Amino acid sequence: MRPPVLGPDPYGALMRTPAANLLTRAGLPKPPRLRRHEPGQDLLTGPALVIGLDGATWTGDLGTWLRAAGATVLDEHPGGTGEERLGAVLVDASGLRRVEELGQLRERLAPAFRRTRGRVLLLGADPARLTDPEARAVQQGLEGLLRSLAKEARGGTTVNLVRIAPGARTALRSAVEFLCSARSAFVHGQPVLVGAGEPAPARERPVAVVTGAARGIGAAIVDVLARTGHHVVCVDVPAAGDGLAAVANRVHGSTLHLDVTADTAPQVLATHLADRFDGADVVVHNAGITRDRSFVNLDEAAWNSVLDVNLRAPLRLTTGLLDHPGALAPAARFVYLSSINGLAGAKGQTNYATSKAGLVGLVQALAEPLAARGLAANAVAPGFIETPMTAAMPPVPRELGRRIASLQQGGLPVDVAEAVGWLAQPDAAGIDGQVLRVCGQNLLGA
Ligand code: NAD
Numbered sequence: 001m002r003p004p005v006l007g008p009d010p011y012g013a014l015m016r017t018p019a020a021n022l023l024t025r026a027g028l029p030k031p032p033r034l035r036r037h038e039p040g041q042d043l044l045t046g047p048a049l050v051i052g053l054d055g056a057t058w059t060g061d062l063g064t065w066l067r068a069a070g071a072t073v074l075d076e077h078p079g080g081t082g083e084e085r086l087g088a089v090l091v092d093a094s095g096l097r098r099v100e101e102l103g104q105l106r107e108r109l110a111p112a113f114r115r116t117r118g119r120v121l122l123l124g125a126d127p128a129r130l131t132d133p134e135a136r137a138v139q140q141g142l143e144g145l146l147r148s149l150a151k152e153a154r155g156g157t158t159v160n161l162v163r164i165a166p167g168a169r170t171a172l173r174s175a176v177e178f179l180c181s182a183r184s185a186f187v188h189g190q191p192v193l194v195g196a197g198e199p200a201p202a203r204e205r206p207v208a209v210v211t212g213a214a215r216g217i218g219a220a221i222v223d224v225l226a227r228t229g230h231h232v233v234c235v236d237v238p239a240a241g242d243g244l245a246a247v248a249n250r251v252h253g254s255t256l257h258l259d260v261t262a263d264t265a266p267q268v269l270a271t272h273l274a275d276r277f278d279g280a281d282v283v284v285h286n287a288g289i290t291r292d293r294s295f296v297n298l299d300e301a302a303w304n305s306v307l308d309v310n311l312r313a314p315l316r317l318t319t320g321l322l323d324h325p326g327a328l329a330p331a332a333r334f335v336y337l338s339s340i341n342g343l344a345g346a347k348g349q350t351n352y353a354t355s356k357a358g359l360v361g362l363v364q365a366l367a368e369p370l371a372a373r374g375l376a377a378n379a380v381a382p383g384f385i386e387t388p389m390t391a392a393m394p395p396v397p398r399e400l401g402r403r404i405a406s407l408q409q410g411g412l413p414v415d416v417a418e419a420v421g422w423l424a425q426p427d428a429a430g431i432d433g434q435v436l437r438v439c440g441q442n443l444l445g446a
Helices: 010-014 019-025 059-068 099-114 133-152 169-180 216-227 238-250 265-277 300-323 340-344 350-372 395-403 413-424
Strands: 048-052 086-092 116-125 158-164 190-194 207-211 231-236 254-257 280-285 328-337 376-382 435-438
Touching (some): 010 395, 048 099, 059 086, 059 169, 086 169, 133 158, 158 169, 169 190, 169 413, 190 435, 207 265, 216 231, 216 238, 216 280, 216 413, 231 265, 238 254, 254 265, 280 300, 280 413, 300 350, 328 413, 340 350, 340 376, 350 376
Parallel strands (some): 048 086, 086 116, 116 158, 158 190, 207 280, 231 254, 280 328, 328 376, 376 435
16 A cells, blocks of 8 residues: 655644544644635635725725625625635724724624634734824734734634835735735735835736746746746756756746856856846845854854855845846846744854845845835745755754744745745835745744
C-alpha cells in the first residue's frame, strides 16, 4: 500500500482526515482550509453586507464595486435564523471621530461577524492625518479592534483594515477587491494605508523582473505576474539554471542568470531591461538567504553574505535601475521581500532580521522621491511560508512557526505572490511606502 501523501504540513493534512474529530475533542487546533484563487471563481461565497457608521462616505461606492465584481450586496443585516452565512461584511468606520461613536461597531458589526465566513473589512481614516486628539485616538483604536477580531475569527475568515488617505478612490477600490477575494487568503489582521494615485496607461505587454525566481516564493511570483499579463524576466544564480528555465518556460518568460551580489549586477540588469524590453514595469526583489547562528557565534562570512544578498543587492540594483535611462517603464513599481522576522526579531537571525528590517527602511525612504517620479515602492513581509527555506528548519521551531499564526498553518508561496501581484497592478498606484504582512496573523511581528 502506498503511504498517504502528507505534503509539507503533515499535521495540517492529518486534521483534514476523519481522525480530526477525535483530536479536536482532545483540544488540538484544527487549521481551517483556506479558499484560494481559482480561475472563474466567485468573489465571495455568500452575500456581502455593507455597513455605514456615522460620517461614512464610501458605502455607495463599496456596493457598486462589489456588484461590479459579481457579488450580491445587502445594506441591511439579513436577520432570520442565522443559518445563512455572509460571504463578507464591510464596515465604513472612516467617519468616526468620537469615543462614544465606537459603540456602533459593537452594535452593528457583532451580529454580522457571528455569521460571516469569508472576509471582514474595516474602513478607517489615516490616523496620522488627524490633528484632533480624540479623532486620532478613535481611528487608532480601530487597529486594536482589527487585531483582536482577527484572533477571534474562525473557519479561515480574514479581518483587515484599509486606512483611507485623501484622493485614494482608485487604490481603495483595488484594496477592497483584493482583500475581499480569495487572493488574500493569508493576509489577516493587517492595516493597509491607501493614498492618491492614478494608474498609468497599461502597456500592451508589461514586463516584470523577479530575482530569486528559480523556486519557492520567487517561482510563485513569476506565475502570478504571468497570469496578470506580464512578460516575466526570471533572474537567479547560474547554479539554479535548470529550475529557472523550468519556471520561465511554463509561463513563456525569459531567464537571466545573474548573481545579484556581483559588482556588475546593476549594470547588467539595467542594460538587459533597457535594451531588450523597453524597461520594466515591475521589479520584485525576492532573492534572499539565511545563515542562522546565535549572534556571538556569527562569523564575518555569515554576516556579510546575508547582508549582501538581502539588503545591499536590492539597494544597489534599485539605484542602478533608477539611474539607467530606459531601464524602467514610466510608472514602474518596486516590491521588496521583507520578513516578519525582520519586524519582530528572531533568535539566531540577527543578520537576517537586520537585512529584512533594512528593507523596510529602504521602502520608506524611497516612497516620496519615487512618488514624485510616478513610481512606487512597497514591501511584503511573509510569515511562515512552506518553501525549501522553511523545510530546512529544525522540526520543533518549524511546527511552532506554523501553529502560532491565527490561521494555525503556514502560508503557501502563492499567498505571498498574490500580494506582490496586487501591489504590481496599475490600479494599486496609490499604495506606496507600505509593508504588507502576509502571515495569517502570526503572533511574531503582528
Ligand atoms: P528560497 O531559498 O526557496 O529561494 C530563494 C531563491 O533566491 C533561490 O532560487 C536562490 O537561488 C535565489 N538566490 C539566492 N541568492 C541569490 C543571489 N545572490 N542572486 C540571485 N538569486 C539568488 O527562498 P524563499 O523561501 O522562496 O524566500 C524568498 C524570499 O522571501 C526571500 O527573500 C526570503 O527571505 C523571504 N521570506 C521567506 C519566508 C519563508 O517562510 N519562506 C518568510 C519570510 C520572508
